[in-house]
Amino acid sequence: MLTPRGQDFPRWYQDVVAKAELADNGPVRGTMVIRPYAYAIWERMQAELDRRIKAAGAQNAYFPLFIPESFLRREAEHVEGFSPELAVVTHGGGKELEEPVVVRPTSETVINSYFAKWIQSHRDLPLLVNQWANVVRWELRPRLFLRTSEFLWQEGHTAHASRAEARDYARRILNEVYEPFMVEVLALPVLTGRKTARERFAGAVNTLTCEAMMGDGKALQMGTSHELGQNFARAFDITFSDETGSQKHVWQTSWGVSTRMVGGLIMAHGDDAGLRLPPALAPIQVVVVLVRAEDGAAEAAAALRAELEAAGTRAALDDRVDMGFGRRSVEWELKGVPVRLEVGPRELAAGQVTLVRRDDGTKDPVVVTEAVRRVGVALDDAQGSLLEGARARREAATTDVGDADQALEAATGGFGRLAWAALGEEGEDRLAAKGVTVRCLHRRDGTVPETGDEPELVAVVARAY
Amino acid sequence: MLTPRGQDFPRWYQDVVAKAELADNGPVRGTMVIRPYAYAIWERMQAELDRRIKAAGAQNAYFPLFIPESFLRREAEHVEGFSPELAVVTHGGGKELEEPVVVRPTSETVINSYFAKWIQSHRDLPLLVNQWANVVRWELRPRLFLRTSEFLWQEGHTAHASRAEARDYARRILNEVYEPFMVEVLALPVLTGRKTARERFAGAVNTLTCEAMMGDGKALQMGTSHELGQNFARAFDITFSDETGSQKHVWQTSWGVSTRMVGGLIMAHGDDAGLRLPPALAPIQVVVVLVRAEDGAAEAAAALRAELEAAGTRAALDDRVDMGFGRRSVEWELKGVPVRLEVGPRELAAGQVTLVRRDDGTKDPVVVTEAVRRVGVALDDAQGSLLEGARARREAATTDVGDADQALEAATGGFGRLAWAALGEEGEDRLAAKGVTVRCLHRRDGTVPETGDEPELVAVVARAY
Numbered sequence: 001m002l003t004p005r006g007q008d009f010p011r012w013y014q015d016v017v018a019k020a021e022l023a024d025n026g027p028v029r030g031t032m033v034i035r036p037y038a039y040a041i042w043e044r045m046q047a048e049l050d051r052r053i054k055a056a057g058a059q060n061a062y063f064p065l066f067i068p069e070s071f072l073r074r075e076a077e078h079v080e081g082f083s084p085e086l087a088v089v090t091h092g093g094g095k096e097l098e099e100p101v102v103v104r105p106t107s108e109t110v111i112n113s114y115f116a117k118w119i120q121s122h123r124d125l126p127l128l129v130n131q132w133a134n135v136v137r138w139e140l141r142p143r144l145f146l147r148t149s150e151f152l153w154q155e156g157h158t159a160h161a162s163r164a165e166a167r168d169y170a171r172r173i174l175n176e177v178y179e180p181f182m183v184e185v186l187a188l189p190v191l192t193g194r195k196t197a198r199e200r201f202a203g204a205v206n207t208l209t210c211e212a213m214m215g216d217g218k219a220l221q222m223g224t225s226h227e228l229g230q231n232f233a234r235a236f237d238i239t240f241s242d243e244t245g246s247q248k249h250v251w252q253t254s255w256g257v258s259t260r261m262v263g264g265l266i267m268a269h270g271d272d273a274g275l276r277l278p279p280a281l282a283p284i285q286v287v288v289v290l291v292r293a294e295d296g297a298a299e300a301a302a303a304l305r306a307e308l309e310a311a312g313t314r315a316a317l318d319d320r321v322d323m324g325f326g327r328r329s330v331e332w333e334l335k336g337v338p339v340r341l342e343v344g345p346r347e348l349a350a351g352q353v354t355l356v357r358r359d360d361g362t363k364d365p366v367v368v369t370e371a372v373r374r375v376g377v378a379l380d381d382a383q384g385s386l387l388e389g390a391r392a393r394r395e396a397a398t399t400d401v402g403d404a405d406q407a408l409e410a411a412t413g414g415f416g417r418l419a420w421a422a423l424g425e426e427g428e429d430r431l432a433a434k435g436v437t438v439r440c441l442h443r444r445d446g447t448v449p450e451t452g453d454e455p456e457l458v459a460v461v462a463r464a465y
Numbered sequence: 466m467l468t469p470r471g472q473d474f475p476r477w478y479q480d481v482v483a484k485a486e487l488a489d490n491g492p493v494r495g496t497m498v499i500r501p502y503a504y505a506i507w508e509r510m511q512a513e514l515d516r517r518i519k520a521a522g523a524q525n526a527y528f529p530l531f532i533p534e535s536f537l538r539r540e541a542e543h544v545e546g547f548s549p550e551l552a553v554v555t556h557g558g559g560k561e562l563e564e565p566v567v568v569r570p571t572s573e574t575v576i577n578s579y580f581a582k583w584i585q586s587h588r589d590l591p592l593l594v595n596q597w598a599n600v601v602r603w604e605l606r607p608r609l610f611l612r613t614s615e616f617l618w619q620e621g622h623t624a625h626a627s628r629a630e631a632r633d634y635a636r637r638i639l640n641e642v643y644e645p646f647m648v649e650v651l652a653l654p655v656l657t658g659r660k661t662a663r664e665r666f667a668g669a670v671n672t673l674t675c676e677a678m679m680g681d682g683k684a685l686q687m688g689t690s691h692e693l694g695q696n697f698a699r700a701f702d703i704t705f706s707d708e709t710g711s712q713k714h715v716w717q718t719s720w721g722v723s724t725r726m727v728g729g730l731i732m733a734h735g736d737d738a739g740l741r742l743p744p745a746l747a748p749i750q751v752v753v754v755l756v757r758a759e760d761g762a763a764e765a766a767a768a769l770r771a772e773l774e775a776a777g778t779r780a781a782l783d784d785r786v787d788m789g790f791g792r793r794s795v796e797w798e799l800k801g802v803p804v805r806l807e808v809g810p811r812e813l814a815a816g817q818v819t820l821v822r823r824d825d826g827t828k829d830p831v832v833v834t835e836a837v838r839r840v841g842v843a844l845d846d847a848q849g850s851l852l853e854g855a856r857a858r859r860e861a862a863t864t865d866v867g868d869a870d871q872a873l874e875a876a877t878g879g880f881g882r883l884a885w886a887a888l889g890e891e892g893e894d895r896l897a898a899k900g901v902t903v904r905c906l907h908r909r910d911g912t913v914p915e916t917g918d919e920p921e922l923v924a925v926v927a928r929a930y
Contacts, residue, residue, distance in 0.1 A: 024579065027536065028566050031529035033579055036594065039526045061504045064496035065530075065568075065599055065615050066552075071492065084559050087531075089568065091553040092614075093603030101493050103530075103554065103568070114489065114498055129501065134530055134599065138558030149557075150530050 001330065004272050009216040014144075016266055016274055020334045023144045030142035030149030037335060038145075038262055040283035042152065045261060046132065048185050048281070049154065052177045058128040058156055063110050065134070066101040071109040074235040078108065081202020085137040087149075103136040108203060108228070108254055111157045112236040119250060122161055122242050126169065130156040145263030146220070146465050153258035159238060159250040166251035167206075167227055171448060173255045174208045174225040182222055186261070187278035187386040188212045188268055189394060190222055191460055192448050193440030198428060204254075205229035208448060211439040211460065213394040214267035217414035219439045219462040222264050225255035263465070268390055275336025276358055278386050279379040283314060286375050287337050289328060290319040291344030300368070301343040304353070307372050308341075313379070333358060338382050339375055341366075359385050398460075404430050407461045411436040420457040428459075436461055466795065469737050474681040479609075481731055481739055485799045488609045495607035495614030502800060503610075503727055505748035507617065510726060511597065513650050513746075514619065517642045523593040523621055528575050530599070531566040536574040539700040543573065546667020550602040552614075568601040573668060573693070573719055576622045577701040584715060587626055587707050591634065595621040610728030611685070611930050618723035624703060624715040631716035632671075632692055636913060638720045639673045639690040647687055651726070652743035652851040653677045653733055654859060655687055656925055657913050658905030663893060669719075670694035673913060676904040676925065678859040679732035682879035684904045684927040687729055688722035728930070733855055740801025741823055743851050744844040748779060751840050752802050754793060755784040756809030765833070766808040769818070772837050773806075778844070798823060803847050804840055806831075824850050863925075869895050872926045876901040885922040893924075901926055 002019065003011040017023050022038035025031070034042065050060075066089060072079045087103040090096060104110065111129065119127060132154050139149045156173060160166040174192055182188045195207040204226035212222050232238070233249035242248055269276040279285050286308055290301040301317060308315035316337075318328055332340055342354040347365065355366045355374055359382040366374045397414030401407050404427035410416030411431075420441050423431075428438050441457045443449055449457055467484065468476040482488050487503035490496070499507065515525075531554060537544045552568040555561060569575065576594065584592060597619050604614045621638060625631040639657055647653045660672040669691035677687050697703070698714035707713055734741040744750050751773055755766040766782060773780035781802075783793055797805055807819040812830065820831045820839055824847040831839045862879030866872050869892035875881030876896075885906050888896075893903050906922045908914055914922055 024582075026529035026531070027533050027575060027578060028529060028531040031531055033529065034527040036524035036526045040524070042527075043525065059501035059505070060508065061501045062499040062507075062617065064491035064493060064498065065601070066491070066493040066496055068492050086557075086559075087554050088556040089552050090555045091565075092551075093605065094549050094551075100556075110492060113492060117489075136530070140558060152527065 002272060002274065005215060005270070012270075012272075013267060016270055016334070017144050020275055020336070022262070022266070025144070026150075028149070030139040032144055032148045032150065034152075034259065037283070041262055041265070041277070041281065042259055044281050044283055045185075046154075049177070049181055049257065050132075052181055053130050053154065053156065056128075056172060056177055057126075058130040058158070060131065061129050062131055062133070063107050063114070065104055067104050067107075067110045069100050069102055071113060072102060074109065075203050075232055077231075078203035082106070082137070085139075087136045087138055104133070105135055105137045106254075106256070107131065107133070107155055108157065108232055109236075112232045112238060112252075115157070115159050115250070116236045116238045119159055119238055119240050122240050125159060125161045125240060125250065126165065127159045128156070128169075129158065130154055143263075143465075145266070146260055151259050153256050155256040156254060158253045159233070160252070161240065161242065161248075161250065163229070163251045166253050170206070170208055170225045170227045170253040170255065173253070174210065174448065178210050178223045178225065178255075178257060182210055182212070183387065185278065185280045186265055187280070187383060187390060188222065188264065189387060189391040191440055191442065191446070193442035193460070194449055194452055195224075195440060196425070196428060196438045196452070198425070198432070199437060201226045203228060203231050205231065206452075209440050212264055212268055213390070213397060213415060213462075214264070214465065215270060216267070217397045217462070219415065219464040220260070220264045220267065221439070221464065222261055223255070223257035226253060228252040228254060269386055270336075273330075274334035276386065277336035277338060279338040279383045282336070282338050284316045284335075284337050285314045285379055286339040286341060287316045287318050287332050288341045288343060289325075289332070290317070290321060291325055291342055293319065293321050295345040295349065297343050297345045297348050300348055304341060304343065304368075304371055308375060311372050311376070313375060339378050341371060341375065357382055359389075403427070407431060408434055408436055411462050414462070415439070416461045418459055418461070420459040421455070423459050423461070431461055436463055439464060467737060467739060470680060470735070477735075477737075478732060481735055481799070482609050485740055485801070487727070487731070490609070491615075493614070495604040497609055497613040497615065499617075499724065502748070506727055506730070506742070506746065507724055509746050509748055510650075511619075514642070514646055514722065515597075517646055518595050518619065518621065521593075521637060521642055522591075523595040523623070525596065526594050527596055527598070528572050528579070530569055532569050532572075532575045534565050534567055536578060537567060539574065540668050540696055542696075543668035547571070547602070550604075552601045552603055569598070570600055570602045571719075571721070572596065572598070572620055573622065573697055574701075577697045577703060577717075580622070580624050580715070581701045581703045584624060584703055584705050587705050590624060590626045590705060590715065591630065592624045593621070594623065595619055608728075608930075610731070611725055616724050618721050620721040621719060623718045624698070625717070626705065626707065626713075626715070628694070628716045631718050635671070635673055635690045635692045635718040635720065638718070639675065639913065643675050643688045643690065643720075643722060647675055647677070648852065650743065650745045651730055652745070652848060652855060653687065653729065654852060654856040656905055656907065656911070658907035658925070659914055659917055660689075660905060661890070661893060661903045661917070663890070663897070664902060666691045668693060668696055670696065671917075674905050677729055677733055678855070678862065678880060678927075679729065679930065680735060681732070682862045682927070684880065684929040685725070685729045685732065686904070686929065687726055688720070690720035691718060693717040693719060734851055735801075738795075739799035741851065742801040742803060744803040744848045747801070747803050749781045749802050750779045750844055751804040751806055752781045752783050752797050753806045753808060754790070754797070755782070755786055756790055756807055758784065758786050760810040760814065762808050762810045762813050765813055769806060769808065769833075769836055773840060776837050776841070778840060804843050806836060806840065822847055824854075868892070872896060873899055873901055876927050879927070880904070881926045883924055883926070885924040886920070888924050888926070896926055901928055904929060
């Protein structure tokens, strides 16, 4: 049904997206329709992230979709980075506009124009704002979820009184919001580190990143957190009076994750049967599948679903007995539902149902009265085992190398890891010419360095989506 | 501080929006920045509505922002209605586009182009989809929340096998989702009914509406639910094979509510001191205000806030004792927080705190150990009393009249109510020429008629936002 992953990974990805009814191409090139099942996955991501973002002190707000072209030009690197990707509105309300407006590719410029109005004193700092929104970046080589002309994301924007505070907050978002969310909820063992100057966000002085390995050994940037220094503060004149009454520019951060994470989830955990969703994220954690509606099986299945929901599990009931049992099993596997509980009259007569785990395919008879507890155990196990599986695959596909040539070779099927000092910006350029990039720089112990100048930094290199 | 409502209602509204830090004008004319406090109100609206929409069987999804111009032209009335309000993207990725795309003013056309692909058989029906999104309708006379060039909303789109099913679903959304939400959560006693042909949505065969009275006696359309008949089904060729195998066009609905409701909330409940938020909606239901940090008052205030939160109340602590107590009280009144609990050392020595209700201004000493319970009672009372107050104001400002001339006069400061047979489409046109519209037609008992031809229908007329 699906193209095997080993045969053609990009084709397998397209097949999963189409057949699990996750997304369709939009009518305008590069845009995307997010279908209900994928949108439910995104809503679960939003709920988990939103809670963590609010716990980090940021408040949600909403800024306009349309930005005057002139705003973008105020920060030189920023406009240079985004100009080629802009969608431009030239007509509104039946008339040609006096000044064309761009559809936001990101909101630094418009948000910072308001920060300049809202921030007066050190008492207004830190100002921590987040927005859930759509953004548009014209894509010439679109791929559903991974690169689309319009995507959904959250973008955080903050202003602080000092460089140290801004730096700490950018790290806090990376290591206390994004990384734990990705590890604990998405079951993705991300690497965290700094981007090199070459890979930095347009307008940032430092970009921190979470990088995951996909099933084909390529990297996916799952989220970034930027220190903006005072670049936008100067461009938009965002100043505050400090305790001594003198006027200073603020220090800023911005950070975001997007619907691209849905693509990462598919490519990191998926197998030849389709999606495998981590239970902590899955919109449906367990589906009770009625095999045949005989001898009280229908009632037992409905009762089990109700018990599971009462126990706080996201449960669904599949009682479509007019559809073949095999076809339904294939569909639930394709959709990556972590646990199936099969309820048939024959087993039920023996007081049993069958518990099937999507992560490892194990099938076990379970006593009916024990089913809810056993589902809970299976969900916990599956969450841990998906994470460990992804970690083991990443470790197996990561090679320690000594120079750029070896790094290139390592990047054919995974990550290469080498001393940043041994690669350097010159080596980085050579790799880039062959489509291999430095995904991040981290310390030997895997932690995020304070600066790019720390000695003994490790560079992780790979091909990337 | 605020312009009094009685002196200049529109100015009072602007003052509340600005001083309660609800919204700012965006840099592009007609757009809006929704500041954190108003966005928190919107998030609470979203959460309450989303739950009800899902309970009505609809699933969330996401469709593209950009729609090819040609899609809009497929339904004649629809394009005629929306053409004057469109924003048009002519350039993308640095090039002029071959076909200009419009920024969605509503999504019937793009969603129905997918319904045509997804619906094959009667087994695919009903298809019930909802989306939370931004839409753009170029506004020449913008007013924050009420009329903005970009606004946030939910738009539901459904397809059914029969006209009766579609009609029932449009009514279900109106009477089981929108109306209970507005009455129970927003404390707004909305009238529900049908729009006349003149006021119908562009492309619909019937529009149902929820109408509320604002503080100045004008009406605000709070939400609409449309029967689309087979207009879009024919334009986009959405067909299904029924049980007998013959191909039929589907019957459809669409329905939406928007950030305009925030404006309605301000104008319906607000008074000369600012917002008054119904407790069921308020992001902060109770604020514990520390008067002075002496004699254990700070600890007592923090403990009270924790107890309130443990009891499931959305509570905040105001311990900004370096700011004047009066100024802080004015701020919380402006923001419409339903209950303040004032904690000062003097009262605390007597085992008491002061409970102040925002809805009616009552101030009562309360025994500390009773405070959490008393807050709960006050919140319940305030919810009911805001609803009853709004209902009483609407009744007092509604006049039963006999003809169009009397209706015009009634509409100078409230609603006019008369037999639809006595007004008729001719009378409706005469009113419209003077800026007065038929807000809805309902039965004598206030219920929604099945058709516009029922005898004894009542027309409610008013000036409207």
